[in-house]
Amino acid sequence: MAVNFVIPTKMKAWVYREHGNVADVLGLDPELEVPKLQEGQVLVKVLAATLNPADAARVKGVFQLPGFSLPAVPGYDLAGVVVKVGREVKELKVGDEVYGFMWHAKKDGTLAEYAAVEESFLALKPKKLRFGEAASLPVVIQTAYGGLERAGLSHGKSLLVLGGAGGVGTLIIQLAKEVFGASRVAATSSTGKLDLLKSLGADLAIDYTKVNFEDLPEKFDVVYDTVGKGN
Incomplete structure (x- = not known):
């Protein structure tokens, strides 16, 4: 039975528009654009995300990937449900419960309602793990x-x-x-x-x-x- 999800055009996400301490520069944006999919990506409805020391370093501007620009969404780890798949996605399907990371992310990370993630950076979530437990693992x-x-x-x-x-x-x-x-x-x-x-x-x-x-x-x-x- 096919599973269909209604995907909004806007989402809530934690965003920083300048570099600095996380507590000072991170704020909730209720009107951020839902990310567009590339052919090898899936769109994940994020049900859990975790932050690592690397996230704080990124917000502070200690390091960043080529092509990075502000504003940006922090977060590398996530767990959630696949709600849409790109044309080149081979294994995952809509409705799959997954977990993984977005180390490649130049701009927008996992601290958002939706995230576009390469299929190769995701795996099916073990059934015995809760979403929060799964999201704590990848990095x-x-x-x-x-x-x-x-x-x-x-x-x-x-x-x-x-x-x-x-x-x-x-x-x-x-x-x-x-x-x-x-x-x-x-x-x-x-x-x-x-x-x-x-x-x-x-x-x-x-x-x-x-x-x-x-x-x-x-x-x-x-x-x-x-x-x-x-x-």
Whole structure:
């Protein structure tokens, strides 16, 4: 049975018209144009979107893609329902529940009612995940997985995660144990999040407010720093 959606010409979206701190420059625009589709894109009715540190950097003007211009809509991650497909779309269809990201976006991101996204950057949403859960995954899980892969973590190696309770850190711990086969995973966090680290699979939870990881007698094959000096 075909599914049809009534698509408006205008939508609500969070927009910034100048660079600066997110709280100062981001505002709700109730009359933004619904994006037009290119042939290989699908139009997604956004039901959940998440923000990452990269979004704040983009709003501040720290980095931007070629061809970028203001005003713009922030946001890379999303989850929602396909309401229209371009002519070159092969797999997805109207009515599909999807999640993915818009890292390619030069101007308009996911903090809007609708988003035009390349089919290749989307996947069917797992049925056991809620939209909000699915939208929280794309950027952070790619960051976590890509870092572990580049660092050469493999079966039997040990890992130390600096900042294990953050969005990327929580996924690093799980991927290291369940996918990469790490023999031992240690992670740092503040006092109140040590139990979280253990529940995710960390063999050693380190309270960075009390212990300097550089003073640990134990050595690790890989160290993944999710914090960095700039944060």
